Amino acid sequence: MSIVVLAGGVGGSKLLWGLSRELPAAALTAIVNTGDDLELHGLSISPDLDIVTYTLAGLAHPVQGWGIAGDTFRCLELLARYGLPAWFKLGDQDLATHIFRTQALRSGMKLTAVTEAIRRALDVETRILPMSDDPVRTHVLVGEGAVQAIHFQDYLVRRQAAEEVRGLEYRGSARANPSPEVLEALAAARAVILAPSNPLASIGPILSIAALRDRIISGKVPVLAVSPIVGGRSLKGPSDKFLRWAGVEVSPAGVARFYHSLLGRLDGMLIDGADADRRGAIEALETRVGVAATIMPGPDEKRAVARATLALLEEIGCPAPRS
Amino acid sequence: MSIVVLAGGVGGSKLLWGLSRELPAAALTAIVNTGDDLELHGLSISPDLDIVTYTLAGLAHPVQGWGIAGDTFRCLELLARYGLPAWFKLGDQDLATHIFRTQALRSGMKLTAVTEAIRRALDVETRILPMSDDPVRTHVLVGEGAVQAIHFQDYLVRRQAAEEVRGLEYRGSARANPSPEVLEALAAARAVILAPSNPLASIGPILSIAALRDRIISGKVPVLAVSPIVGGRSLKGPSDKFLRWAGVEVSPAGVARFYHSLLGRLDGMLIDGADADRRGAIEALETRVGVAATIMPGPDEKRAVARATLALLEEIGCPAPRS
Numbered sequence: 001m002s003i004v005v006l007a008g009g010v011g012g013s014k015l016l017w018g019l020s021r022e023l024p025a026a027a028l029t030a031i032v033n034t035g036d037d038l039e040l041h042g043l044s045i046s047p048d049l050d051i052v053t054y055t056l057a058g059l060a061h062p063v064q065g066w067g068i069a070g071d072t073f074r075c076l077e078l079l080a081r082y083g084l085p086a087w088f089k090l091g092d093q094d095l096a097t098h099i100f101r102t103q104a105l106r107s108g109m110k111l112t113a114v115t116e117a118i119r120r121a122l123d124v125e126t127r128i129l130p131m132s133d134d135p136v137r138t139h140v141l142v143g144e145g146a147v148q149a150i151h152f153q154d155y156l157v158r159r160q161a162a163e164e165v166r167g168l169e170y171r172g173s174a175r176a177n178p179s180p181e182v183l184e185a186l187a188a189a190r191a192v193i194l195a196p197s198n199p200l201a202s203i204g205p206i207l208s209i210a211a212l213r214d215r216i217i218s219g220k221v222p223v224l225a226v227s228p229i230v231g232g233r234s235l236k237g238p239s240d241k242f243l244r245w246a247g248v249e250v251s252p253a254g255v256a257r258f259y260h261s262l263l264g265r266l267d268g269m270l271i272d273g274a275d276a277d278r279r280g281a282i283e284a285l286e287t288r289v290g291v292a293a294t295i296m297p298g299p300d301e302k303r304a305v306a307r308a309t310l311a312l313l314e315e316i317g318c319p320a321p322r323s
Numbered sequence: 324m325s326i327v328v329l330a331g332g333v334g335g336s337k338l339l340w341g342l343s344r345e346l347p348a349a350a351l352t353a354i355v356n357t358g359d360d361l362e363l364h365g366l367s368i369s370p371d372l373d374i375v376t377y378t379l380a381g382l383a384h385p386v387q388g389w390g391i392a393g394d395t396f397r398c399l400e401l402l403a404r405y406g407l408p409a410w411f412k413l414g415d416q417d418l419a420t421h422i423f424r425t426q427a428l429r430s431g432m433k434l435t436a437v438t439e440a441i442r443r444a445l446d447v448e449t450r451i452l453p454m455s456d457d458p459v460r461t462h463v464l465v466g467e468g469a470v471q472a473i474h475f476q477d478y479l480v481r482r483q484a485a486e487e488v489r490g491l492e493y494r495g496s497a498r499a500n501p502s503p504e505v506l507e508a509l510a511a512a513r514a515v516i517l518a519p520s521n522p523l524a525s526i527g528p529i530l531s532i533a534a535l536r537d538r539i540i541s542g543k544v545p546v547l548a549v550s551p552i553v554g555g556r557s558l559k560g561p562s563d564k565f566l567r568w569a570g571v572e573v574s575p576a577g578v579a580r581f582y583h584s585l586l587g588r589l590d591g592m593l594i595d596g597a598d599a600d601r602r603g604a605i606e607a608l609e610t611r612v613g614v615a616a617t618i619m620p621g622p623d624e625k626r627a628v629a630r631a632t633l634a635l636l637e638e639i640g641c642p643a644p645r646s
Contacts, residue, residue, distance in 0.1 A: 042426035074395060078419030082444045084426075092415040096401030103365035103407075121405045 002029045004189040008202020009048040010065040010236050012195035013055035014296040018306030025125035027321045029185045034130045035138035035205030036152050043098040044105050057122035068093045087158040112179045131206045134176035138205050141167030161238035165245035170208040178212040186215045191318045194225040199255050200242035207262050222318045224268035227252035231274040253281035260285050268312045288316050325352045327512040331525020332371040333388040333559050334551055335518035336378035337619040341629030348448035350644045352508045357453045358461035358528030359475050366421040367428050380445035391416045410481040435502045454529045457499035461528050464490030484561035488568040493531040501535040509538045514641045519551040522578050523565035530585050545641045547591035548582055550575035554597040576604035583608045591635045611639050
């Protein structure tokens with residue numbers, strides 16, 4: 001019986017790190033967005049899986065939200081000299097993960113097994129599951145007039161999320177199945193936590209897989225979200241642009257309504273103190289609200305948010321096992 | 324009309340560097356062994372092409388005979404942590420070459436075109452041609468009793484060429500064709516130089532391609548070798564072990580007879596002063612002998628050997644264009 005966290009990259013990895021320090025290893029499982037996955041330079045890259053794994057391994061860069069702390073970029077410099085695009089910052093150490101993953105996938109291993117091998121090699125105790133072994137590729141529609149569909153990483157990294165969002169596609173989603181490991185983890189879940197990740201571009205692709213979403217809906221265990229919106233703004237990244245496109249209010253209440261509409265319920269939501277005065281709109285969904293300082297710059301804040309999340313879970317009748 | 328050098332890795336790259344400093348760029352073409360090429364970690368690696376290209380680009384490590392000077396090994400360290408074999412020392416910068424080559428080959432480019440793109444990106448003026456676009460893989464037979472065939476790089480790098488050579492196979496050679504570019508270069512050659520590389524494991528694979536060898540035989544232009552043997556020993560690497568296996572005397576005369584038997588002629592051979600007293604055995608093949616200090620630790624020695632090679636070519640009636 002484990003707490004299952006649906007997570008994107010940066011916000012998800014921070015909450016997961018905090019929870020991993022507050023819970024026994026066997027009591028926590030991450031289901032991670034793979035809609036950002038891309039093929040670049042012939043390499044299979046899984047940005048969200050990597051930042052989650054690196055963060056839990058204590059290897060992640062503490063600020064930038066991607067890559068390994070202290071990594072170098074010697075390979076990338078020469079790749080650029082060969083005329084290959086260098087907008088996606090592949091560190092020298094980081095490359096090893098992509099090379100290993102690419103070769104393992106090509107040899108027939110499932111992404112779930114590759115992810116397991118990587119986290120074990122990096123001594124990560126928390127189980128990390130890709131949302132699916134089938135490819136889902138999130139594309140963002142941008143542009144005035146003639147709208148163009150670009151890969152999410154292209155939008156986020158190369159174009160710095162500067163353009164307004166005109167649409168969103170979870171390509172491959174209709175044909176994607178959750179892995180057996182994801183279904184087993186959800187069947188054994190004592191609660192499901194939606195991490196403070198981009199609701200549309202990180203949590204959205206996970207919940208776009210029908211059999212996965214249905215398993216949560218039918219699962220009856222508490223569903224709790226940690227708001228990625230603080231004081232009307234995204235904590236990090238372009239969540240607000242995606243929410244606006246979707247007609248969702250850029251507020252914890254807007255996000256709560258969005259998740260409620262997808263899953264039919266939202267049992268709890270942790271919001272920041274900055275939004276405490278507007279908790280009523282969330283409580284109107286029969287959602288129990290917890291209030292805490294939810295910004296997580298350092299390890300102390302990550303553990304504090306994890307503890308506040310677990311306290312809220314306990315309030316809604318789901319005490320967590322203590323480590 | 325260009326001087327064509329058949330080359331393996333270290334010795335070949337040194338002579339080529341010297342010649343590149345003594346000749347106009349258009350007057351020199353390298354045809355390089357690809358029998359050492361291997362697939363490792365899903366990457367297409369061409370060790371001899373790389374050391375030749377890096378050397379001509381002024382990037383090569385000055386001593387070790389492979390890789391880029393000052394390169395780091397951060398990716399390799401993490402690859403090893405993922406359980407991948409780390410005996411083949413892939414530097415971080417070096418990896419860019421393999422990643423670029425792998426992706427280009429997979430997209431349908433010929434190795435010749437990939438090699439051309441790499442040398443141009445690295446500002447190398449000398450034309451570098453792989454011996455073939457078809458795969459040839461040199462395998463070494465080793466072991467007592469039950470003989471085992473291993474890839475040449477496995478023998479050379481992982482096993483440090485410690486074992487006696489029981490046999491040699493140029494796998495794929497019978498089906499391999501020289502590229503059109505190689506045939507054109509040989510048709511336009513004013514002379515063919517066999518670099519001081521391993522006669523059996525570096526020059527041998529090139530000459531094992533029948534149409535390439537036949538083109539040299541029928542070409543009538545002077546063929547000249549620079550001896551890779553000095554004072555009864557290999558300059559670098561295990562040439563002597565291969566010569567002994569083949570029943571070839573480990574001496575310049577032995578190498579001269581070997582090339583003479585393959586090509587029907589050897590018009591000239593540059594040997595080291597240490598072997599000058601045994602020049603008669605080479606001259607008995609109607610081979611003109613030049614004597615010089617042929618060990619090439621630094622740039623001055625490389626240029627001196629290049630000049631001695633060109634002087635010998637001139638003696639046998641083939642003056643080189645001067646830069």
